[in-house]
Amino acid sequence: MDKTGLEFGFAWLxxxxxxxxxxxxxxxxxxxxxxxxxxxxxxxxxVEFANVLDPLQSVVSESKGGYVDLFVEARIFNSCNLxxxxxxxxxxxxxxxxxxxxxxxxxxxxxxxxxxxxxxxxMQGERVEFLTFPFNMPYKAGDILIAYTDNxxxxxxxxxxxxxxxFLTGDGDKVIFVQNTGECNRETKSVxxxxxxxxxxxxxxxxxxxGYVDKEGKRLYFSDKLIYAAIFSSAENYECNVHRLVKRxxxxxxxxxxxxxxxxxxxxxxxxxxxxxxxxKESTNSYEELSDLIIIESxxxxxxxxxxxxxxxxx
Amino acid sequence: MSIILNNKGQLKIKQMIFMLLAVTLFLxxxxxxxxxxxxxxxxxxxxxxxxxxxxxxxxxxxxxxxxVFDGKANAIxxxxxxxxxxxxxxxxxxxxxxKTFWGVDGIIVRKIYPLEEDIECTNENYPDCNLIKIxxxxxxxxxxxxxxxxxxxxxxxxNQDYCELAEVMIEEESLNEK
Numbered sequence: 402m403d404k405t406g407l408e409f410g411f412a413w414l415x416x417x418x419x420x421x422x423x424x425x426x427x428x429x430x431x432x433x434x435x436x437x438x439x440x441x442x443x444x445x446x447x448v449e450f451a452n453v454l455d456p457l458q459s460v461v462s463e464s465k466g467g468y469v470d471l472f473v474e475a476r477i478f479n480s481c482n483l484x485x486x487x488x489x490x491x492x493x494x495x496x497x498x499x500x501x502x503x504x505x506x507x508x509x510x511x512x513x514x515x516x517x518x519x520x521x522x523x524m525q526g527e528r529v530e531f532l533t534f535p536f537n538m539p540y541k542a543g544d545i546l547i548a549y550t551d552n553x554x555x556x557x558x559x560x561x562x563x564x565x566x567x568f569l570t571g572d573g574d575k576v577i578f579v580q581n582t583g584e585c586n587r588e589t590k591s592v593x594x595x596x597x598x599x600x601x602x603x604x605x606x607x608x609x610x611x612g613y614v615d616k617e618g619k620r621l622y623f624s625d626k627l628i629y630a631a632i633f634s635s636a637e638n639y640e641c642n643v644h645r646l647v648k649r650x651x652x653x654x655x656x657x658x659x660x661x662x663x664x665x666x667x668x669x670x671x672x673x674x675x676x677x678x679x680x681x682k683e684s685t686n687s688y689e690e691l692s693d694l695i696i697i698e699s700x701x702x703x704x705x706x707x708x709x710x711x712x713x714x715x716x
Numbered sequence: 717m718s719i720i721l722n723n724k725g726q727l728k729i730k731q732m733i734f735m736l737l738a739v740t741l742f743l744x745x746x747x748x749x750x751x752x753x754x755x756x757x758x759x760x761x762x763x764x765x766x767x768x769x770x771x772x773x774x775x776x777x778x779x780x781x782x783x784v785f786d787g788k789a790n791a792i793x794x795x796x797x798x799x800x801x802x803x804x805x806x807x808x809x810x811x812x813x814x815k816t817f818w819g820v821d822g823i824i825v826r827k828i829y830p831l832e833e834d835i836e837c838t839n840e841n842y843p844d845c846n847l848i849k850i851x852x853x854x855x856x857x858x859x860x861x862x863x864x865x866x867x868x869x870x871x872x873x874x875n876q877d878y879c880e881l882a883e884v885m886i887e888e889e890s891l892n893e894k
Contacts, residue, residue, distance in 0.1 A: 412728050419736050423743070430747065441758070448765050455772040458779045486805045487817065515780075515818055541781045652805050653781045659799045667843075668870030713868055713875035716786040 436506070443494040443508025446475065451492055454516040457533055458544045464534045464626065466569035470527065473497060476504060477524045479548070481641035486652065488645035490518040517642045519547045519634035526550035532569050532633070534626035538697060539705035540657060540716045542650035545626055547633045549575070554585035556593040559609045562628070592632050600632055611698070622691040624698045643691060650697070651685030654678050661715055669713035677704045767859070770820050770888040774861040777823070777884055782806075791864035791879060797825060797848045798837060807851065821887040822852020827865060829881050843867060857885035 453469055474497040482489050489512040495504045517536075532547040553576045555566070563578050570576045577589070582598060585591045591598040594609075604612040614621045614631035621631040621639050631639055658678040665672040681700045688697070708714050777783055778792050782800050785791040800806070806817040816822070826834070827846040834855060837845035847855065865882035868875060 412732065415729065416732055416736075419732075423736070423740060427743065445761065445765070449768070452765065452769045452772050455769065456776050458776050485808060513819075540786060541784055543781060544779070649781070652803070655805075656782060656796055656799050656803065660793075660795050663795055663799060664868050667868075669868040669875050713870070 439496075439505040440508050443496055443505055444511070445508075446471070446494045446496070447492050447508055447511040450477070450494070451511040451513045451516070454490075454513060454518065454546060457531055457546060458516075459533050459535045464532070464565070464569060466530070466532050466571060468528050468530045468573075471529065472527065473499075474525070474527050477520075477529065477548075477550075478507065479518055479520045479522060479524070479638060481518075481638050481645065483641065483644060483648070485514070487514040487649055488641070489514050490516050490642070490645075492518065516546055517543050517646055519545060519630040519638055519642050520549060521551070521633075522635045522638065524548065524550040530570070530573065530575055532629060534629065536626070536646050536650075538624075538650055539701040539708070540653065542653045543646050545630050545646070547629055549633045551575075552586070552589040553577070553633070554579060554589040554591045556580070556582050556585065556591060556598060557595045558592075559594060559604065559607065562594075562609055566629070602628070602632065604628075611695075620691075622694050624694050627694075640691060643694070644688065647685050647688045647694075647697065651682050654682040654685065657715060658682065664713070664715070671708070671711045671713050671715045674704060674707045674711065674715055677707055766819075766888050770859045770886045773818055773820060774859050774884055774886045777861070777886075778863050780818075785864070785866040785877075785879075788864060788866060788877065788879070791866045792825070792882075792884070794825075794837075794843065794848065794865050794867045797850060798839070798842055801848070801850055815889075816851050819889055821889050822854060822857070823850040824848070824852060824854060824857055824885040824887070825850075825863075825865060825882050826856075826885070827880050827882050828862075852887055854887055857887040859888060860885040 450469070457467065459465060476495040478493045478495070480491045482491060491510045491512050493507050493510045495507045497504055529548050529550055534545040534547075535541050536543045536545050552574070555563070555576060555578050557580060558566070558578055566576055567578070577585075579585060582591060582593060582596055590600065592600040592602060594602050594604065599616065601615040602609075602612065603615070606612075609628060610625050612623060612628070614623060614628070616631075617636045619636040619640075621636055623631045627643065630642070634642070658675050661671050661675045661678065677700065681697065681704060684693070684696050684700055687693075708716060778785075778790050782796060782803075783792040785793040785796075808815050808817075825848040832846055834847045835841065835845040837843075837848045849855075860883050863882055863884050864879040866877055866879040869878040870876075871878075
């Protein structure tokens with residue numbers, strides 16, 4: 402009788418151990434599957450988001466505003482690197498889980514070398530607002546793509562800046578314009594053209610097409626439309642993406658210098674602009690920091706002036 | 717009696733082991749089946765996303781600095797395209813695979829009027845040609861859009877912008893190595 406009991410006990414013990422092992426493996430597999438499913442979804446969103454960046458580019462020299470709806474609350478992580486000839490904007494996503502209120506793990510990073518995404522390092526929301534400006538120095542070298550989800554309160558903006566931003570942001574309430582810092586909500590990010598704020602803009606002329614922005618303890622020099630990138634982007638992303646734009650400008654300048662020789666052979670003589678273009682290319686190669694933008698800007702102006710008087714203009 | 721019970725017990729254990737093996741095998745097979753379905757689905761999605769990227773690019777390709785013909789909407793510069801053919805900066809090797817800057821396998825531009833036999837543009841015959849191939853040897857690709865193909869021309873001593881209707885075709889990036 403005792404022996405029968407022992408036999409029954411061993412069989413059960415064996416079954417329980419192996420069953421538990423199988424159950425453990427099954428639970429582990431399901432957890433991994435859910436995890437990879439979430440990662441797959443967020444990675445797919447990142448790729449779709451990066452795909453949207455191409456159509457957001459400007460076709461002619463126009464600036465434009467727009468938005469992308471994500472349909473679920475998401476965190477968008479944006480960073481930038483200078484790898485290769487052009488560098489990359491690197492985007493990844495995390496989505497809010499509908500039950501429990503937690504966040505999914507960050508999905509795979511999507512790199513794109515054809516977009517210059519200026520934004521905070523992390524954005525959060527269901528809708529991402531975009532502003533697009535061509536980066537002309539003096540010819541187009543890329544598009545400044547600004548993304549933001551926060552609310553901004555802009556204090557004492559010059560009329561040119563105010564009108565342009567008002568036109569591009571439309572009826573949206575993400576960017577408001579006031580006369581005094583006291584009129585800004587606490588939840589909004591304040592941007593001051595005079596006085597003290599989170600972001601302080603110092604223009605060097607009334608048109609505000611050059612100057613600097615002080616934020617995060619750094620001084621971000623800007624030229625022309627880069628003012629908006631400096632306002633809406635993190636200092637880190639701004640510095641890196643401007644460097645990427647300058648790298649692209651160097652390569653595009655190479656194309657323009659070859660074009661001037663190419664078209665001059667066919668009767669469209671503009672080869673005398675070539676040395677200035679080559680100087681611009683040289684200065685992009687020696688670019689190190691934002692203050693070097695001034696040199697690039699002056700060379701760009703010189704090329705523009707020369708091109709203006711050409712009988713057969715290069716661009 | 718003890719030997720009979722022992723044999724009976726061993727038989728039960730063997731039965732259980734077979735059962736457990738069968739269950740495990742079934743679970744593994746079911747898992748593999750599920751994974752293979754997922755992989756096929758994922759591959760389809762990757763192809764779809766690459767196609768979306770190519771479609772998005774073809775619509776706005778004329779906005780790229782390497783293509784844009786300054787001052788005209790939806791126009792690309794044929795002189796720049798001829799130069800772009802030889803610009804190696806736009807090609808790179810990533811994990812042993814050739815990659816272009818735009819994330820597509822190639823770009824083809826064909827003048828569509830007047831309708832003539834394909835003559836690929838080279839430095840020798842340009843501009844008396846109608847097909848510009850960039851980073852590819854193909855003559856056509858499925859994703860296309862229409863643009864103005866413009867260049868500077870000197871006609872009777874007067875320089876002018878000369879534009880023709882053209883089709884831009886984009887060869888989407890393939891999943892396998894080329």
